Amino acid sequence: WDVVEALFPAGVVGSMFAAYGRLLERLASGEGWSGGVDAAVAVPPRPAPAVAFAPEPLFAGFLRQASQAPERPAVIDGAGAMSFGELARISGVAAGRLLALGAGPERVVAVDLPKSWQQAAATLGVVRSGAAYLPLDPSLPPARRTALVAATNALELDWPALLDGQGEVPDLPSVDPASLAYVIFTSGSTGQPKGVMVEHGAALNTILDIHRRWQVGRDDRVLGLSALNFDLSVYDLFGLPGVGGALVLPDEAERRDPAAWAELITRHRVTLWNTVPALAAMLAEHGLPADHPLRLFLLSGDWIPLELVPKLRALAPKAELVSLGGATEASIWSIFHPIGELDPAWSSVPYGKPLANQVMQVVNSRGQPCPDWVVGEIEIGGIGLARGYFGDPARTNERFRTDPLTGERRYRTGDLGRFREGGLIEFLGREDFQVKVQGHRIELGEIEAQLIQHPAVRQAVAAALPAPGQPHAKTLHAFVVPEEAG
Structure with missing residues (x-):
């Protein structure tokens, strides 16, 4: 593999190449043709940290x-x-x-x-x-x-x-x-x-x-x-x-x-x-x-x-x-x-x-x-x-x-x-149109669905945009296409 190693965290390229090698070995031995590719990938266990717990009412x-x-x-x-x-x-x-x-x-x-x-x-x-x-x-x-x-x-x-x-x-x-x-x-x-x-x-x-x-x-x-x-x-x-x-x-x-x-x-x-x-x-x-x-x-x-x-x-x-x-x-x-x-x-x-x-x-x-x-x-x-x-x-x-x-x-x-490394999870965003504004989960689709119920609105789009000078602080904005008069 020709790799720019600086683009990857330390050890990742080596782990990827090792998985690639295991996949080729499984294919060459005949074992790998009926299973999934993931069988060649080593995934560490992620068990729950167990602590003794006796349930009772919240109060x-x-x-x-x-x-x-x-x-x-x-x-x-x-x-x-x-x-x-x-x-x-x-x-x-x-x-x-x-x-x-x-x-x-x-x-x-x-x-x-x-x-x-x-x-x-x-x-x-x-x-x-x-x-x-x-x-x-x-x-x-x-x-x-x-x-x-x-x-x-x-x-x-x-x-x-x-x-x-x-x-x-x-x-x-x-x-x-x-x-x-x-x-x-x-x-x-x-x-x-x-x-x-x-x-x-x-x-x-x-x-x-x-x-x-x-x-x-x-x-x-x-x-x-x-x-x-x-x-x-x-x-x-x-x-x-x-x-x-x-x-x-x-x-x-x-x-x-x-x-x-x-x-x-x-x-x-x-x-x-x-x-x-x-x-x-x-x-x-x-x-x-x-x-x-x-x-x-x-x-x-x-x-x-x-x-x-x-x-x-x-x-x-x-x-x-x-x-x-x-x-x-x-x-x-x-x-x-x-x-x-x-x-x-x-x-x-x-x-x-x-x-x-x-x-x-x-x-x-x-x-x-x-x-x-x-x-x-x-x-x-x-x-x-x-x-x-x-x-x-x-x-x-x-x-x-x-x-x-x-x-x-x-x-x-x-x-x-x-x-x-070390079992630490990194958060990378959303896979859908849900946003967070001051901790509150907001589905942009819900805002849009409410807006288009108005008889004067034909289409609507909602977005959470950065506040001026505060890239991590979001404010809600909505844009509407009005119904044509008459």
């Missing part, structure tokens, strides 16, 4: 903390601090009322409250009743809200009345960890959103691994900036309170105000940051007092620009920076990468390696595992996998497949990537 840790230390603050918002004991009591009363109104296992209950202790109590009340919560942004257009509620046959309730705290906590039924915990809708290419169904045990596996790896405990606090319908909020709500830590919630008006974040971090001694990279960049631009307590940045949901890393290190020299990734369909996160020294060859921070009890695989168009450095589609398997899409078996079967070789069920992410 079980919170209830233990409420029993052991009822006076400790569990949720802090603009109205003050609510203790574990009081939050357990109010959510327990609400759970009893929900059961009387028809909630229970596999039933979906809408939660449409703004950031507040009430939002946390409502969510806890739903899952303690055995039902699953459907997060609805209070600012959703009425038509979108109606569609999501109808798609799940969700109960819509008068939350302020349910959370008045009057009465005693009834005996509540036990909740199966294999029952549905929440349904979060993501954008759909056909114009219809997809409701991802996640069970208690699936999400808890992710949360517990984060706690193990970074020693999250009762002295930690997290600033809950993510909307309830964005699954980073699942960790905020059930992660810190589950180990005795506190959730600090900004008012809705403060969710995009870095000056307010800085003040909350300092006043309430927030130690964990859990957002998309764009919000961390806003915090870095604004700055923090030198004595701030942040010790861990969990960054996920989008590309992490290389230029953001030194800015965060200047902001918080003692804090650990971690890249996390995955999909709503696989319970918050499935992959992590501690951000150490930056490699000059990187175009962005690597995707990383799988979290405990989760599988990350890169496969070709035939669903076969790719060797190192070969680009393919990233698939996720393991304990964290969602059931599928609510009321949509066709799309569930399309995106969740069973590997014929291993019998393992995996989610086809549509993300392109490749394995680097």
Whole structure:
């Protein structure tokens, strides 16, 4: 072979030529004519990092903390601090009322409250009743809200009345960890959103691994900036309170105000940051007092620009920076990468390696595992996998497949990537028209489908284009061809 070796990572050309030689040998011996070419390619095993895991309901840790230390603050918002004991009591009363109104296992209950202790109590009340919560942004257009509620046959309730705290906590039924915990809708290419169904045990596996790896405990606090319908909020709500830590919630008006974040971090001694990279960049631009307590940045949901890393290190020299990734369909996160020294060859921070009890695989168009450095589609398997899409078996079967070789069920992410040396996955973009804007998955086809429903629009094209001067920050644009008048 005549090769410009500088175009390839070290060792790749040698591995390719060795595979080529093995293929020729198999053909020459007569063995290679009936099998696939891939038999000559050495693909290392990619087993899930197994860790002992005992499934239980998402709220079980919170209830233990409420029993052991009822006076400790569990949720802090603009109205003050609510203790574990009081939050357990109010959510327990609400759970009893929900059961009387028809909630229970596999039933979906809408939660449409703004950031507040009430939002946390409502969510806890739903899952303690055995039902699953459907997060609805209070600012959703009425038509979108109606569609999501109808798609799940969700109960819509008068939350302020349910959370008045009057009465005693009834005996509540036990909740199966294999029952549905929440349904979060993501954008759909056909114009219809997809409701991802996640069970208690699936999400808890992710949360517990984060706690193990970074020693999250009762002295930690997290600033809950993510909307309830964005699954980073699942960790905020059930992660810190589950180990005795506190959730600090900004008012809705403060969710995009870095000056307010800085003040909350300092006043309430927030130690964990859990957002998309764009919000961390806003915090870095604004700055923090030198004595701030942040010790861990969990960054996920989008590309992490290389230029953001030194800015965060200047902001918080003692804090650990971690890249996390995955999909709503696989319970918050499935992959992590501690951000150490930056490699000059990187175009962005690597995707990383799988979290405990989760599988990350890169496969070709035939669903076969790719060797190192070969680009393919990233698939996720393991304990964290969602059931599928609510009321949509066709799309569930399309995106969740069973590997014929291993019998393992995996989610086809549509993300392109490749394995680097040492089992590290590199993210390389999308194979379809899905984009991410500030961490939110958006199917451009859904925007186009909505636009062409307007009688004045004949054709439409949507695109996510770089913001001026910010190549990694995307903004949505749409272009339409109007119907000819008359």
